[in-house]
Amino acid sequence: MREFSLPALYEVPADGNLTDIVRRNAAQHPDVAVISRKVAGAWQDVTARDFLTEVRAAAKGLIASGVQPGDRVGLMSRTRYEWTLLDFAIWCAGAITVPVYETSSPEQVRWILSDSGATACVVESAGHAAAVESVRERLPALKHVWQIDAGAVEELGRLGQDVTDRTVEERGSIAKADDPATIVYTSGTTGRPKGCVLTHRSFFAECGNVVERLRPLFRTGECSVLLFLPLAHVFGRLVQVAPMIAPIKLGCVPDIKNLTDELAAFRPTLILGVPRVFEKVYNSARAKAQADGKGGIFDKAADTAIAYSKALDTPSGPSVGLKIKHKVFDKLVYGKLRTVLGGRGEYAISGGAPLGERLGHFFRGIGFTVLEGYGLTESCAATAFNPWDRQKIGTVGQPLPGSVVRIADDGEVLLHGEHLFKEYWNNPDATAEALADGWFHTGDIGTLDEDGYLRITGRKKEIIVTAGGKNVAPAVIEDRIRAHALVAECMVVGDGRPFVGALVTIDEEFLGRWCADHGKPAGSTAASLRDDPDLLAAVQSAIDDGNSAVSKAESVRKFRVLSAQFTEDSGHLTPSLKLKRNVVAKDYVDEIEAIYAK
Template sequence: MREFSLPALYEVPTDGNLTDLIRRNASQHPDVAVMGRKDGGVWTDVTAKEFLAEVRGVAKGLIAAGVGVGDRVALLSRTRYEWVLLDFAIWSAGAVTVPVYETSSPEQIQWILGDSGASLALVESAAHEAAVESVRANLPELRGVRQIEAGAVARLTAEGADVSDELLDERMSAAHADDPATIVYTSGTTGRPKGCVLTHRAFFAECGNVVERLGPLFRTGESSVLLFLPAAHVFGRLIEVASVMAPIRLGCLPDIKTLTDELASFRPTLILGVPRVFEKVYNSARAKAQADGKGKIFDKAAHTAIA
């Protein structure tokens, strides 16, 4: 077997957790746009200072809702701004995120929430909430369900208004590098999905070396990435954390069907995906060019790009 390796370029912190990233960003780059959020059909910027404030507000709400240090919190949603916000809020409350694919069946949801011991489920839509409720009788550890589209973020922020900054700061520092950050479940093609425990240190090591090795692609204040892969998948999650680590502007796209249009409106400098997605974008663009009578020019441009 041939092996190939490269020396590590990033020195993983001896301790700490992923919430250190958003606190550092707010301190060192307070007015830099680190997120892009779709409001009324238009992309608007969220600065590092604003993002930290939103995360802290939601994290206080999770604490007020009874989420404790080390608790598992399920996150069932498409890839959207609130996914990233809630992910960091869960970590800020000292808890562990359990992502669930938004296409999961009630049976799959029951298995993942039950196996992980999730105490709270954050879901995107009424359909997701109904799916969780349909199996809730079999989930004795699940204490509550909150729906994003029903105002969960605003409600949690309001409920956490009386939680002190001091308590939140303690919670944000509760997890250590080798503590679990998330439990990502496999697809279940070889039996029931298996929970893979990933620590804060694992994310630091992986994302830190990506950002260091591909430094010119991660320029703070200049670079941006549009995340259209499922945030429930570990690859999508690595893109999320690497973007925050850099930091660069991160946009989230819930519906891949609108990818071509959103690439034009968000204008990312960096795209990370899988071959199937790029093939679809290419085929869609080529079909449009042919319909507009520009097929030959498109093909010549493609040949030039390959060369």
């Protein structure tokens, strides 16, 4: 058993709650832009003073509508300014926010609102309103539904005109640090999602310590962050609350479809995202270079960036020759890539899944360091992350200051600290199982090095045991295979089988470009090309790269290319883009059997 901890850098208020942040910002930084919203396609800054005014107005409407202290209020919307505004308004009304993914089915909506006992709900669109309405007869506690696109914020403002500022102040001060701030429902890779109760203390301990440990990235009046992650996911909430604590300017966009344009317009100094975002930046840049006949230059530049980054970790550092090559490519390639990322940023934080060492070295080598972290809903997002000044690529960093990471005898990662969740809502048995002996059992397998840097190697429940008795952790090889531009998803199989196999889906966004480069008919699909020798050879190169990271017994010997991608709509991915392995295994049982057919 091994454990590591760091002292807390942020003092959690003894009796305060998250509404204190907006009041403090308005008092201490009244004219500082703490958030920015899109108006007619242009960014419009909102000062700390004005944000507090808008939060209070919405809170008054909730209070006037009968929302009581401790009530649960659903919030179903894409990431946008109003999400953050309403989140703080719900807290100012003394209530508890219950996020609902905007992609949720009516049955999922029913479960979350019913299980939480929500008395009110704010949705974004008419489609969301229809989803709630379709199950409303099974939601007896639900009294109000407001729609953002139909003027919910303005309506709440009108409803609350007779409520005084003093009433809001009194309501906003009712919740104490250990009271629930939100109930975040886990994505649910198996079974029904569980409601994870996160307190105001959880967020203060989490976000306050992240800000203090990464203080150069959170300079008030200088720094900014663009939020494009779903706010129903706990990582999105970290990206929302931490800038408010700092405070630095926060911008919100609904997705990553036009991310390059949004980055260019907002020009953030800090980006927080998931590995797929950084993979797409790399793959798109490489594909564009190839289309322009500069693929060879890009590949040499990438190799130089990686070599340069690796040399930074050696006692002697980069050689003179490597420095010269790096300087040349900085003008030819790296500067353009940094411009794509907004042009002002030097750092990003990546979480949600492993980034991969090659990608980590590539980005640091071009002058844009991606700090990898690790966390769960139960740990209020990051429970470990790489410090800005002592990064170890390939690890998820050191424990959150003020917390402890322990590796149990069986390799499971255990956590302790103020940032942890309080309980699973209405589920004492699951709570007792997860919080045994005062430690949260993550279900992840990992190691700690002598400096306290954590490395995640797999999930306990996902460990595959082959017929030969070899234990295989899928994450290592899957992440490596998925790094290939042509691969969307990869799922390793082989439990009880003679060898390891894999199901592979093709990235539809990249496929068209690949077809053009390889003389395939325009409009070709993964289904039409799944037996194409060139496509299979390309996927095999990704498999070979993945196999190079593991032992021979763990390597993939056969694979099958599937006709369609795994998506949330198909039921194979959670809203946070994690594989639902049991669903995939059930739906593609014939494909798996084909791998092992003699």
